[in-house]
Amino acid sequence: MTTPALNLSNIELHYGFVRALDSVNFHVNPGEIVGLLGDNGAGKSTLLKVMSGAHRPTTGKIEVNGRELHFHTPKDASDAGIQMVYQDLSLVEAQDIATNLQLGREQLRPFPFNLFGIVDHGAMQRSSAAQLDRLGVRTAPMTRPVEMLSGGQRQVIAISRAAVRVMEGNKTGHNGIILLDEPTAALGYEQTRLVEGLILKMAQEGIAIVLVTHNLPLCFKVADRIVVLNRGRKVADVRKNDTDNDSVVGWITGAKAAEVTA
Numbered sequence: 001m002t003t004p005a006l007n008l009s010n011i012e013l014h015y016g017f018v019r020a021l022d023s024v025n026f027h028v029n030p031g032e033i034v035g036l037l038g039d040n041g042a043g044k045s046t047l048l049k050v051m052s053g054a055h056r057p058t059t060g061k062i063e064v065n066g067r068e069l070h071f072h073t074p075k076d077a078s079d080a081g082i083q084m085v086y087q088d089l090s091l092v093e094a095q096d097i098a099t100n101l102q103l104g105r106e107q108l109r110p111f112p113f114n115l116f117g118i119v120d121h122g123a124m125q126r127s128s129a130a131q132l133d134r135l136g137v138r139t140a141p142m143t144r145p146v147e148m149l150s151g152g153q154r155q156v157i158a159i160s161r162a163a164v165r166v167m168e169g170n171k172t173g174h175n176g177i178i179l180l181d182e183p184t185a186a187l188g189y190e191q192t193r194l195v196e197g198l199i200l201k202m203a204q205e206g207i208a209i210v211l212v213t214h215n216l217p218l219c220f221k222v223a224d225r226i227v228v229l230n231r232g233r234k235v236a237d238v239r240k241n242d243t244d245n246d247s248v249v250g251w252i253t254g255a256k257a258a259e260v261t262a
Ligand SMILES: Nc1ncnc2c1ncn2[C@@H]1O[C@H](COP(=O)(O)OP(=O)(O)OP(=O)(O)O)[C@@H](O)[C@H]1O
Pocket: 015, 018, 020, 038, 039, 040, 041, 042, 043, 044, 045, 046, 047
């Protein structure tokens, strides 16, 4: 049996009197894409925040690549190879694509310039271009400021940055985990296709992917497995090929009884 990249057991999380997560078990394997579905308020974002270290569960266990870990901050999760892409993206608008991709890990010019903290923009642009080529995405020249990009191009850059971080900062002995919270919510047809291609490419690189979305066609296209939350409980965990659209809608709305087969 494969060791899951990420495994959560019996996760419980309360916001005051609201029980946002109720004994949730969840796992994602290396190179697997899991679609995490559910109606508004079902607990999807809360579960992603537990995985990314932004929220601590009231009870429950988190294992990364078979090792139990306790996340106190998002940095702990990031050090363990987990990157979350939020809907608001957190790109720096006035900076160019290369700088945004390298944010927090700027390359310095060789000695003696490095003594003065001089950033090597040429090297950064070359390595950013190489990273995007590897992921099969080329949206615009590396020197273009992010504020001049469309929403879809920005989304691609934000997701690519997460991919680059897990692929490069990999001292963890696994291929990393990317958590995407509604990455195509604001995108049109072409841009959704672009993000879809990028998600598949990242999975091919061995990255484990959790995709929160309200877009069922997208989920059925890219996901290997589908997990549905309803009022903080997991009501379905099934392989995509073993289910269909009507069943998934039934689990989302609560019309269909719970089913955990995967
Ligand atoms: N910071 C918070 N404080 C209090 N309650 C919260 C907080 N965040 C979420 N909740 C509550 O927890 C429950 C789950 O919310 P969550 O944001 O995880 O839902 P979601 O599945 O992501 O929904 P959506 O599809 O609308 O994004 C909801 O009842 C919500 O009102």
